[in-house]
Amino acid sequence: MVEKALGARNILLKSDSNLVIGQIKGEYEVKEDRMQKYLRLTNHLSQEFDRVDFTQVPKNQNSEVDEVARQALSEEGTMFEIPRTIISNNGHQFDSQDFRNFCSGLGIKNQFSSLGHPQANRQTEVTNQTLLKINKVRLEEAKGTWPEELPNVLWAYRTTARTPIGETPFRLTYGTEAVILVEVGVTSMKREVFQENSNEDQLKVNLDYLDEVREEASQKMAKY
Incomplete structure (x- = not known):
């Protein structure tokens, strides 16, 4: 939170x-x-x-809450819901019976990163630290306007390539790269090769290759 x-x-x-x-x-x-x-x-x-x-x-x-809900709907297509799975490290706070019961009561699968693969634990910690750092800097400055600023913070993280995996979280989720605002006003490869009449077919092709992209990202993270 x-x-x-x-x-x-x-x-x-x-x-x-x-x-x-x-x-x-x-x-x-x-x-x-x-x-x-x-x-x-x-x-x-x-x-x-x-x-x-x-x-x-x-x-x-209640305009602030309404604004957050509106932006969540417009950007993600749905409201944030209870997650299906929580993947955590092996800390006692996550491996307790109380936490297991809590997850079970909400229908959440409680999974852990492997002790034999410490890279996964470290990567989780790095990700959390990155998000907390961005949130503190941007949201503390925003003060009372944080509902308007929060989507920008999340969007910046999702569309920035992460060093350990070489991909953006957005692409690993949706199978294609997002065109950020700075690319709209400058010449870029995405704009040069874009063809509206074949864009829908290309998006489907990207989804077909999504499993391979995720597998390559996983291998890169293991080597990082």
């Missing part, structure tokens, strides 16, 4: 949904399985802070 990474101990969470706030506070019963999973996740994350308050606000006063 961004708040935890920035060292926050007391947080105030706002929602324009009176039902959601009521469910979190125990005033309303949570019947749907999906909402029960979110409630368990909320309660678990709340334990990471000294104090967490929830309050309901009018929709016209």
Whole structure:
């Protein structure tokens, strides 16, 4: 969580949904399985802070959250959801029975990087440190405007080639490279070879080769 990474101990969470706030506070019963999973996740994350308050606000006063949701939908095509798998190192905080039960209750597969492959553990730590460093620099400067700045931080990381794998996280996810804004106004190979009428077919070809790209990235990381 961004708040935890920035060292926050007391947080105030706002929602324009009176039902959601009521469910979190125990005033309303949570019947749907999906909402029960979110409630368990909320309660678990709340334990990471000294104090967490929830309050309901009018929709016209919840513009910051609405903006984050809008950008998440426009850039990723879906809202962030509970992950299917969590891959972590072998720290005691991840290998405890409480954490296993927490993951199991949400339908999350809890997997660990191999002790015989320390490169994977180090790479995870490097990735986390990189994201935390970018977040602290950009979001501390943004202060009250952090909801507008956060998508930019994530986009910068996703579209920058990582040294150990030689690829961008964006390509490893979607099978093709993103055209960043700086490339729009300058001459580049991507722009020169782009053909709109065959672009759709080329994207399909890229997806066909995606497994090979990921395998090559994995081999590079192992040698790094």
